[in-house]
Amino acid sequence: MIAFVFRRLLVAIPVLLLLVVLTFVLMYAAPGSPFATERGVPPAVLQNLEREYGLDQPFIVQIWTYITNIVTDFNFGPSFVYRDQDVNDLIAQGFPVTLTYGTWAFVLATLVGGSLGIIAALRHNTWLDYLAVGVSVGAQVLPNFVLAPILVLIFTLWLGWLPGGGWQGGQWQFVILPVIALGTSFMASIARIARASMLEVLSSNFIRTARAKGLPQRTIILRHALKPALLPVISYLGPAFVGMITGSVVIDIYFSTGGIGQFFVASALARDYGVMMGITVLLGALTILFNLLVDVAYAWIDPKIRY
Amino acid sequence: MRGATITDASYLADAPKGRSLWSDARRRFFRNRAAVAGLIVLAAIALFALIGPLIAPWDYEEIDWAVLGNVEELGRPSLATGHWFGTDQLGRDLFARTAQGTQISLMVGLVGALIAVFFGTLYGAVAGYFGGRVDGIMMRTVDVLMSIPYMFVLILLLVVFGRSILMLFIGIGLISWLDMARIARGQTLALKSKEFVEAAVATGVHPFRIIVRHIVPNLLGVIIVYATLLVPSMIIYESFISFLGLGVQEPLTSWGALINDGASEMRNGTIWQLLFPLGFFVAGLFAFFFVGDGLRDALDPKDR
Numbered sequence: 001m002i003a004f005v006f007r008r009l010l011v012a013i014p015v016l017l018l019l020v021v022l023t024f025v026l027m028y029a030a031p032g033s034p035f036a037t038e039r040g041v042p043p044a045v046l047q048n049l050e051r052e053y054g055l056d057q058p059f060i061v062q063i064w065t066y067i068t069n070i071v072t073d074f075n076f077g078p079s080f081v082y083r084d085q086d087v088n089d090l091i092a093q094g095f096p097v098t099l100t101y102g103t104w105a106f107v108l109a110t111l112v113g114g115s116l117g118i119i120a121a122l123r124h125n126t127w128l129d130y131l132a133v134g135v136s137v138g139a140q141v142l143p144n145f146v147l148a149p150i151l152v153l154i155f156t157l158w159l160g161w162l163p164g165g166g167w168q169g170g171q172w173q174f175v176i177l178p179v180i181a182l183g184t185s186f187m188a189s190i191a192r193i194a195r196a197s198m199l200e201v202l203s204s205n206f207i208r209t210a211r212a213k214g215l216p217q218r219t220i221i222l223r224h225a226l227k228p229a230l231l232p233v234i235s236y237l238g239p240a241f242v243g244m245i246t247g248s249v250v251i252d253i254y255f256s257t258g259g260i261g262q263f264f265v266a267s268a269l270a271r272d273y274g275v276m277m278g279i280t281v282l283l284g285a286l287t288i289l290f291n292l293l294v295d296v297a298y299a300w301i302d303p304k305i306r307y
Numbered sequence: 308m309r310g311a312t313i314t315d316a317s318y319l320a321d322a323p324k325g326r327s328l329w330s331d332a333r334r335r336f337f338r339n340r341a342a343v344a345g346l347i348v349l350a351a352i353a354l355f356a357l358i359g360p361l362i363a364p365w366d367y368e369e370i371d372w373a374v375l376g377n378v379e380e381l382g383r384p385s386l387a388t389g390h391w392f393g394t395d396q397l398g399r400d401l402f403a404r405t406a407q408g409t410q411i412s413l414m415v416g417l418v419g420a421l422i423a424v425f426f427g428t429l430y431g432a433v434a435g436y437f438g439g440r441v442d443g444i445m446m447r448t449v450d451v452l453m454s455i456p457y458m459f460v461l462i463l464l465l466v467v468f469g470r471s472i473l474m475l476f477i478g479i480g481l482i483s484w485l486d487m488a489r490i491a492r493g494q495t496l497a498l499k500s501k502e503f504v505e506a507a508v509a510t511g512v513h514p515f516r517i518i519v520r521h522i523v524p525n526l527l528g529v530i531i532v533y534a535t536l537l538v539p540s541m542i543i544y545e546s547f548i549s550f551l552g553l554g555v556q557e558p559l560t561s562w563g564a565l566i567n568d569g570a571s572e573m574r575n576g577t578i579w580q581l582l583f584p585l586g587f588f589v590a591g592l593f594a595f596f597f598v599g600d601g602l603r604d605a606l607d608p609k610d611r
Contacts, residue, residue, distance in 0.1 A: 015451050022460065026467050141592035143543050145550040145563065149570035149581055157574065238454075246458040246547075253551060254570070264459070265551050268466045276466065280459040291454045 001300070008295055012288050017067075019284040024063050027273040053078060053274075076278035081270050087278030090263045097167055098248050098259035101175055105183035106244055113187035114233055117194025121229075122221065124199060132191055139188030144247040148181040148254040165256045178251045186240045193236050198229040231302055238294040242287050328528070328606075335605040342601020348594035352587065356413055359406025364389035367403040368558035379576045384583075393579040396572050404560055405583055411472075411561040412542050412591070415479065419541030420534045422480035427487025428530055432518050434488070435495025446492060449485050457482045458547070465553050475554060479544055483537060490533055494526050528606040535599035539592045546588065562588045 041049075050056045054065060069075040076087035120132035142150070155177060156164035168174050201207060202225060210220045249261030256262070260279060267275035336342055365371065371394055384393040384401075392401035434445035461478040468474055498504060499522070507517045546563025548554040555561050560568075562584055569581030 015454060018451065019455055022455075023463060026460075026463050029467065137596070140596055141539075141589050143547065145547055146566060146585065146588060149566065149573065150585075152570075153573060153578075153581070242454075242456050245456055249458070250547065250550060264462075265553070268462050268551075268553060271466060273467075276459075276463055280456070280463060283456050283459060287456050288454055 004299060005292075005296055008292050012292050015288050016285055019288075020067060020070075020281055021063065023277045023280050024066065027277055028059060028062070053080065070281070076282065077274050079267070079272055080274045081267070081272040087275050090275060091260065091278070091282060094252075094258060094260035094263050097257050098252070098261065101178045101182065101251065101257065101259070102244055102248055104175065104179045105186075106241065108179060109183040109187040109190060109240070109244075110233075110237065113190030114194050114230070116187075117191040117196075117233075118198050118226070118229065120191070120195045121198030121202065129195075132195060136188035136192045136195075139185050143185055144181050145250045145254070147184055148177075148250065151177050151181055152254075165254070167255075167257045174255075174257075178255050178257055181254075182244060182247050182251050186243060189240065190233055190236060194229065194233050197232040198225065201225050201229045227301060231298065234294060234298050234301065238291045241290045241294075245283050245287060332528075332602075332605040336601050339601040339604060341597045342604075345594040345597030345601065348590055349598060352409060352591050352594070353413065355587075356406055356409040359409070360403055363391075363400060363403040363406065365400030365403050367407040367560070368399060369403075371398045371400065373398075384579050392583045393577070395568055395580055396575075396577065399558075401565075401580065401583055405565060405587060408560040408562050408565045408584065409587060409591075411555055411559060412545060412563070412588075415475065415545040415561070416538040416542040416595075418476050419479040419483045419544070420537045422476075423483035423487045423537055423541075424530055424534050426480070427484035428491045428523060428526060429518075430484065431488035431491025431493075432495045432522050432526065435492035436499055436514065436518050436522060438496075438499075442492070446489070449488050453485050458544075462548065462551070462553055465548070470553060470556055472555060472559075475545065475548070479541055482544070483541060487530070487533060487537070490529060491526055494529055495522055498522055498525055532599060532603045532606055535595060535602055539595040539599075542588075542592065542595075562591075 047056070054062060057065070066077060069077060074088070076091065078086045079090070116132050116135070120129045123129050152164040155162045162173055162177055164177070166174055207220060207225055210224050215224075248259055249264055251257060252259040252261035253265055260283075263275060264279045266272075267279070360367065371388075371390070373388075384391060390400050390402065392405055395401055395404060430445065430449075434442045461482070464478050465474055504517060504521055507521055512520075542562065545554060545561060546566065549561045549563030550567045552564075552567065555564060565584035566581065566588060569577075569579075569584055573581045
């Protein structure tokens with residue numbers, strides 16, 4: 001097991017490096033200096049600025065400095081637009097917010113979606129099943145950026161129950177709508193996957209054997225069916241995590257929650273390459289780490305995988 | 308002579324009609340009510356995108372100065388002013404803009420799916436057919452690319468190289484083929500041990516010719532199904548980026564950009580600016596999913 005984790009980690013490192021190099025090359029290839037403004041900057045000033053940010057160094061030196069700074073000091077470099085801020089400040093400010101509603105959305109989507117799917121499969125072709133299928137089909141066409149305005153329209157403008165934006169240090173009223181908006185489509189996908197795989201497992205031979213042995217329904221489901229049925233759900237958690245990280249950008253913009261996505265889009269619109277790159281690398285690292293966890297969990301649960 | 312023709316004809320009439328995979332699939336597809344309804348909705352939306360701009364009394368970038376400043380009252384949907392869907396906050400006709408946005412969204416969806424079909428299929432088929440080390444390297448690359456949070460790289464790409472429709476196509480094309488490659492590879496693995504491939508190999512056909520002439524046509528069913536399901540996800544990608552204000556540029560628009568505009572103005576009592584684009588978005592995606600599901604049931608009966 002440890003060797004397996006170690007091997008996966010060895011694969012994860014080149015992936016992360018690739019991401020850093022890719023974003024760095026993109027930034028390096030960007031036409032124009034990041035300091036160029038509409039009015040134009042005197043060449044001498046530009047030169048000084050570039051020296052200060054180390055942009056006059058050769059490419060290899062730049063990227064080496066960038067990577068070593070991240071690895072040794074966890075320093076993602078400066079912002080090119082705001083003189084008094086660096087990327088670490090923005091991350092420290094925005095990341096806890098993203099993490100709070102992101103975790104809630106992820107946990108709720110997994111738990112609610114998983115149980116909905118499994119209950120639907122156990123009550124196959126009853127109204128509960130149809131309800132679950134209906135919900136998951138409906139949620140397919142309501143990605144977060146569509147659901148968010150609808151939720152605000154209903155719960156803020158018509159009913160007036162919940163605030164339509166803001167964060168206020170994470171009071172519960174401000175967390176609910178972002179969590180629902182972010183989690184719903186993934187909840188639906190998880191429910192669909194769980195239902196399909198549970199149905200497949202329930203019709204498989206070893207379950208028939210268990211029935212033939214006369215085991216009670218409870219034991220069959222809890223001891224025999226549940227684990228294999230959850231395997232596809234686990235392998236979906238990786239893509240779901242990526243999707244939620246991406247979706248957090250929409251949530252941050254729409255609900256003005258002040259999370260990391262807000263900084264990302266603001267920096268994208270201001271062409272602040274330093275911040276964009278820092279956030280991309282950080283979130284990329286998180287994604288890769290999470291995929292690693294999913295792989296390990298999968299290998300741990302699935303007896304067919306030998307490591 | 309005469310007798311012979313009669314017997315020929317009666318022989319033909321009695322003969323059991325051969326049923327190809329495709330005619331079978333068509334029959335199954337048209338028996339599926341949801342799929343047919345989806346197809347009709349899609350046709351209506353495509354028609355709207357094509358002839359909407361022609362019949363609209365206003366142009367999509369033309370500002371109606373009469374309603375500007377009091378859009379909440381004068382910009383409502385009405386037949387009298389010719390603004391059938393109302394106007395947006397800048398007094399531009401929403402009917403014309405929705406038609407134009409529908410064009411862009413459909414185009415992005417179709418082009419993204421086409422790139423995926425072309426590149427992904429070929430990539431997957433090559434990896435699956437050659438197998439071994441080639442397969443290992445090629446599919447590992449796909450795994451690696453898949454674990455990168457692409458939306459961020461895509462946004463980076465759009466910002467660095469400037470926002471244009473071409474860049475959007477390139478960026479979306481970069482993501483879309485990955486899943487397709489995996490699916491094509493899996494199918495190829497199953498196909499490559501079939502007798503007709505063996506026969507082709509035995510007669511000395513060049514490997515690439517085998518892939519293009521023998522493997523790929525047999526992948527078509529699966530590919531068509533997956534491509535139909537890929538179109539809506541491409542539309543979602545594009546809408547997502549346009550929602551952030553990083554997609555198509557004014558005065559051009561798309562479903563995502565229109566939803567964004569409507570959503571940011573809905574507190575001002577101009578709810579139609581959200582509802583019309585939203586309705587088209589939801590109806591369009593529903594239709595694509597139903598058609599995709601119908602095609603899957605029709606072409607891949609073993610999956611049910």
